[in-house]
Amino acid sequence: MVSRLTLVVSHEAENQIEVSLRHAFELLEPKLRPPFSLAIPKPDKYLELNRAILYGVFCEPHFAKTHMKHLHAIVCDGYAFFVKLLVEIIHHLYPKLVGSVKNQLIWVTKEMIDVFAVGFDGLLVSLLRQIIGGDISDGNLWLCFELVNIFLDKWHCILEEEPLVLSSALYTYLRLLADHCRPLNNEKLETLKQLEIDLCVKILREEFHLCLKIGRDIIRLLQDLVHVVEFRAIWKDLVLNPSQFKVSEFADISQIYCMKTSSRYFLLRVTPEMECHLRFLLTHVKLGHQKRHQLWFARKFLNGPNRETLIVDLVRFICCAHHPPNEIIQSDIVPRWAVIGWLLTSCRKSYVEANAKLALFYDWLFFNGSLDNIMNIEPAMLLMVHSIPKYIDMTHTLLEFLLLLVDNYDMEHKDIIIKGVSSAFQVLICKGVIHSYDVLASCPVLSPLLKEGIGRLLLPENYEGEPWINGNSLAACRGKAV
Template identity: 70%
Template sequence: MVPNLTLAVPHEAENQVELSLKQSFESLQPSLKPPFSLTIPTPDEYTQLNHAILHAILTQPQFAKTHIKHLHAIVTDGYATFLSLLLKIVYHLYPKLLGSVKNQLLWVTDEMVRVSGIGYDALLISLMRQIVGGDFSDDNLWLCTKLVTLLLDKWDSLLEEASHVFCSGLYVFLRLLADHCRLNGEKFESLKHLEVNLCVKIVREEFHLCLKIGRDFIRLLQDLVHVPEFKSIWKDLMLNPTRFNTLGFSSVSQIYCTRTSSRYALLRITPEMETQLRFLLTHVKLGHQKRHLMWFARKFLSELDKETVIVDIVRFICCAHHPPNEIIQSDVVPRWAVIGWLLTTFRRKNYIEANAKLALFYDWLFFDERMDNIMNIEPAILLMVHSIPQYVEMTNTLVEFLLLLLDNYDMEHKDIIVKGVSSAFRLLESKGVIQSLDVLTSCPTLSPSLKEGLSRLLLSCGKLGISKEFLPVPIQPGQQMV
């Protein structure tokens, strides 16, 4: 009997990826034992042999070294076929894989990095996406440990061949550390130590990679200022930026003004979660979303600790899911409605809720229409406006939070932040996202003090007189100075 990769679920069709691997293994099983054939396989035979060898590696750990030698002997495409199969397994099957198969998957991933297989960088990034936010189970922490250890062990080769993996790794592990550092217990200490070592090493030794992330690097870093190693980094960023020895970098404002690519927002959303969110925001009609949202909450947010992933979902919806006009103009549930629902799901008022609101407004703070995308800021304004008729408390809460950010986020760069928020409001009005800002400033149910604060902000837009020369230009990450 051919062994399974996943735990069989009654009444569920077998995944086609797993089925193809099993079929190849079954038909070629006699060929997987030494002595191996010296005949050069045809392209179809080569593909089938890759399928069979991968299945054998994943299900026969006792013979894995023999199978990997077989692969090395027959490979003709730089392992591209083999790695494409690994990617499919990670993307489509990882949560369902048996524990022993996951062990082998990480073992063969390490081997693919060692031989510089074509596409191993995508495999590493795909595995990072399988780390579930707010999940402190042994299985999830094991994956964290395996990946952070691999990144540290393969530091030199990765830096030379695929340094962008460290950009993704830094984003992922800074975000995870914010959760892990709030936990106590022996099982967390060694992992936290590894994660801190990796992140500090990247920031201190390869700071130019941090610049490639953009402003979300600062958003993630600020959650870790209570950790001594990151407190020191934060202090240098704010007071002594030349310590990072990076050509062209002189101020944190340069990072503020560099928009973070949408691909980073995907890193903290599992593929399964992404699929469900995109389905909801593409096919479900407004007014019919309740049962879908309830299912989503049961599936992904049922445990209290998992509320932390709401921050990442909000960031994903704002930055990585930009529906086309035909969807925007249809009766499909809009992004702002899903975010509004997410903000009401918190069972306790704490820093996580504040971080979710910050994720919603973060691009507002440094908005520049020359390089920022209006779709990143659209959900917040529509949520504020559409909440007025029935849920004005949501509008009050969001406006209050935005005004608090203006006054407290970074006093040294308040002028840039005021300029960014004012520009965001004006562009949203001029592009017709909302008909007029009067809907907020003249709203009878909005708190008078908040209306006054908003009006003062909008009036100041024309009086700031901040020249283009004053505004920092995002730097192109340069090489480190010796």
């Protein structure tokens, strides 16, 4: 049978999710017309009826309101199964859905918010993940527009029932605005851009306690938008007048630096399809055999005039959301540092390269061994070490960037940054990622200025507390596995 939900080519097999929905609809179609039965369906029949109703909503837009009334009449699980079906469709089928079905998907999402359906926050997150960074095609901008309007129009419902999802919306749209504010005189972006700014400012000004849930990466995103008037004002208050945000426990920007960002936020900017291919590359492909996989990935996801900005999100995802087990780390599977090295060399624009390096080193700047995960900082260290001596320019440029960050990122809180980077080196040595910082400081092909910078950074007087670079601590720490 010809698909009514998705665009498929002749050689592709039908998706089983779509097949199950269609079969349920064909089986129960007579029962989907008024008058509806008042009998309470058995559990298995209830699930089939949910599938049939959803297929009807998608394929019979003119009967969609009738189908929803039917669902409201028979629902007995708070719409949990119905929402679960929607999330599965978005996760597995969204890029292939026909336009009319995407329209119905947005309509039914609004319906689920209105009835406070169980799991509607996850439904919104699944839709946010389908927005592709750096993509200004009509279809992608349409989804941006529809979702930003949902968050603005359904503000009170969302705030009352699932307020935390607003932090996911903020993270997503701050990141998108960095792309949308860059092109000049692009008429099709102007209305959308203002809506996105309005939503982000509303969340930041009215619900700042939710913004803090994001952690330190909210600062990284805001700094990319200081050229926008509305965000310049917010940044000024963050630095000089934190009481404006009316959160009693927030008194200084350094408190945000100390809050790590949950991996769920990094997943927001990587589509499920991208995630699937990246995880396959990092768990099944052997080192030395990754080139064709990388070329395919680049053609599929990075081939576009503005798609390069995705590299920043991919680097952050690999560092903070993909942590392979020891059996993978100790195998011949392509390591994370190698994929990140490839991504960095794929940067053609200087500002993208700088943002990608910041994404790589961001957790170094505020690293706390008792709070942060060593896996977040390991790729940068291994990339620098493994680039010696064959790709020494990579080691040079990364070390130089790290030292520039230490000196210039935030002069008012330089002590925190020095302590963070020093702590990062300490943990990397203690866990055996490197045996000693001498692997860099004593490297004969490394610039003397960079060696001096490393040594100066690691001097005990540069941070508070007992010095960790001493014979006893190094001897005790050497040789430990990650």
